[in-house]
Amino acid sequence: MKKIFLATLLLTSYFLPAFSQNGTAEYQKLISDFITCVNRHNKEVLSKKIVYPLRREYPLPPIKNKQEFLSRYNEVFDDSLVTMITTSAPDKDWSKMGWRGLMLNHGQLWLNEEGKLIAVNYQSAVERKKRALLIEKERSLVHSSLKGFKRPVCLIETGKFRIRIDEMGDGHYRYASWGLKNKQSDKPDLIIENGEFIPEGTGGNHRYEFKTNGYVYNCSVTVLGAELDGPPAELIIYKGEKEILSQAATIAE
Numbered sequence: 555m556k557k558i559f560l561a562t563l564l565l566t567s568y569f570l571p572a573f574s575q576n577g578t579a580e581y582q583k584l585i586s587d588f589i590t591c592v593n594r595h596n597k598e599v600l601s602k603k604i605v606y607p608l609r610r611e612y613p614l615p616p617i618k619n620k621q622e623f624l625s626r627y628n629e630v631f632d633d634s635l636v637t638m639i640t641t642s643a644p645d646k647d648w649s650k651m652g653w654r655g656l657m658l659n660h661g662q663l664w665l666n667e668e669g670k671l672i673a674v675n676y677q678s679a680v681e682r683k684k685r686a687l688l689i690e691k692e693r694s695l696v697h698s699s700l701k702g703f704k705r706p707v708c709l710i711e712t713g714k715f716r717i718r719i720d721e722m723g724d725g726h727y728r729y730a731s732w733g734l735k736n737k738q739s740d741k742p743d744l745i746i747e748n749g750e751f752i753p754e755g756t757g758g759n760h761r762y763e764f765k766t767n768g769y770v771y772n773c774s775v776t777v778l779g780a781e782l783d784g785p786p787a788e789l790i791i792y793k794g795e796k797e798i799l800s801q802a803a804t805i806a807e
Contacts, residue, residue: 581644581650581656581667582644582645582648584656584665584667584668584669585644585648585656585665585669586644587669588600588603588639588665588669588671589639589640589642589644591603592631592636592639592640593636593639593640595636597623597624597627598624600623600627600671601620601623601624602620603669603670603671604617604620604623604670604671605666605670605671605672606618606619606620606623608623608671608672608673608674609673609777609805610630610674610677610681611677611681611685612706612707612708612709612805613685613688613689613692613706613709614681614684614685614688616805617630628680629678629680629681629684630674630676630678630681631678632678632679632680634676634678635662635663635674635676635678638658638659638662638663638676639658639663642658642659647659654778655667655672655778656669661675661758662674662675662676663675663676664778672778673758673777673778675758689705689706692706692738695738695739696718696738696739697738697739697740697741697742699741699742699745700718700720700728700730700738700742700745702722703720703721703722703728704720704721704722704723705720705721706718706719706720706721707719707720707721707727707762708773708775708787708805709738709805709806710773710775710787710789710803710804710805710806711734711803711804711806712789712801712802712803713801713802714733714734714801715731715732715733715734715789715801716731716732716733716734716736716738716806717729717730717731717773717789717803718730718731718738718742719749719762719773722747725750725751726747726748726749726750727748727749727750727751727762727764728745728746728747728749729744729745729746729749729762729764729771729773730742730744730745730746731743731744746764746765746766746771748764748765749762749763749764750762750763750764754774758777758778759774759775759776759777759778760774760775760777761773761774761775762775768793768794769791769792769793770791770792771789771790771791772788772789772790772791772792773787773788773789773803774787774788774789774790775787775805784802785802785803785804786803786804786805787802787803787804787805788800788801788802788803789801789803
């Protein structure tokens, strides 16, 4: 998803209140406990402070459970991220962002109100290299009509469709869809070019909008709040201003 990613589609902290102005001693204690665990490299305790799955930027697979977190810990928590966390001050570098949770700096990391990690909008050098290899592997496997893209953004599945969204460059996105029985190596049933990326709020939630022949296809992705508000993704199709289809979607791995 968009620079972690997940889309880090955050307003600059210039516009945000400091945690000390918004927070409470209880929240600052949760943050301090998290910082202490990271500082001590206490992976076992940290593994219990994660809301799984912990998404990584597509096509990196999500971290689905404790075992995967322990095995991939060093890929995510490199020296730079550890330093960013352990040198942060709960009362200055963190902000309480309403229902979205507790945000570090410009949103590089998010905890929920229980002090559990819900998003890491940071990518280590190891993850960048791994992701680059996965992108080229995808490029070799998709249908010939889809090989030309700048980077893959996401793959979602509704009860009927498999939908692939790619960034094409210059702020444009491409929508391709198949029936669930088909593979990405098959010719897509539908391709829509020149889509638009639309951020929604400061937590990374966003949608992609595609227009064709009087129809509007909206693919929404929930980065923060999916566990509270509903599915992690959704497809809504309009004809003119009338909604003609709405389907919850999962984020494919």
